[in-house]
Amino acid sequence: MSASADWIDLLEGELDSAAEAELEVLLRQSIIDRKQFLLLSRLRDRIAETDCWTVAKTKVESLEYQKQLTDKIMGAIRKKARPVKPVRGTPRS
C-alpha cells in the first residue's frame, strides 16, 4: 500500500490504533509527510464544500416537497405495484 493510501486511511479513521499512533509520530517528525497529509485533508474539505446540488437540496429539504414526493411514490405503488401476498411469519436471515 502506498504512503498516500496510508494518509487517506488515517484521514478516514480506517486504521487500528497502533498504525494510527505510528503515522502520528511520522506526522510530528516529517514536514514532507505533514504537508502530504494536510493536502489530502484540505482536498477532502474542499470537496465537501463543492456539493453542487445545494439548490436542489434546499428544495428537497422542504417538508411540503417531501410530503408531495411521498404521496406521488405511494400513489404509483398503489397503482402499479403487485400487492404483497400476506405471508405466515417472516423469513429470518
Add this chain to the structure above:
Amino acid sequence: MMAFLTDHDGGRVERRNSMDSDHLILERVKQGDINAFSTIVQRHQKAMLFVVLRVVGDLMLAEDVVQEAFIKAFQKIESFQGRSKFKSWLFQIAINTAKNRLRSMRSDVVDIDKVSVSHAETQETDLSRMDLHRILNTEIESLPPKQKLALSLRIYDDMSFAEIAEVMDCPYDTAKANYRHALLKLRDKLGSSLDLKGWSEDRTLLVEAER
C-alpha cells in the same frame, strides 16, 4: 416499546426503539400492509434522492428513478432477507435503477461505466475559492463513475466503507480503493491549485507544519 435486534454484520446486538425499526415495518408490509410502506418511503426518500441526483444529475429524473426504485423494492420486498441493512439494499436498487436509466438514455452514445470526460487541465496557482470549486466540480464529474460514486457516498452522504460496499455491491476493499483512487486522482490533477499556500486559512496550519 423497545426491541433487541441483531446487527447485519457481526451478530452484534443493539437496542432500538421498535417504532424506528425498518425491519418491524417491513414485517407489516410483508403481511400485506401497503400503507406501512409509506413510513419506509418517508424515511429514506430524501437520502435516496440525493444519492440518485448525483448519479443522474437532474432532479426530475432523480424523482422518477427514486419512485421506480421504491416500486421495485416494494415488489421485491419478499426477497429481502435482512442479511444486509435495509437502507443499503434500497440504495443498491436505486443506484442500479439510475444506472440502467442512464444506460437506456445513452446506450447509443457511450457505455456509462466507461464514460470519462476529458478536460483541459487548469493549473493556476492562485485560484479563488469559487474557481477551485468550479474546477473541482468539473474534475469530480470527469472521474470514472464508480470512483465518483464512492467519493460522493463517503464525503457527501457520510457513509461508512461497509455501507458503500453494500450499496455498490462490491467488496469492502474495492469500495475503499475506488474512494482512494478518486481522491488521489483529484489531488494529482489539482495538486498545484491546492497548494496550501494558496489558502489563507491554511497558512496557520502550514506554519505549524513547517515548525
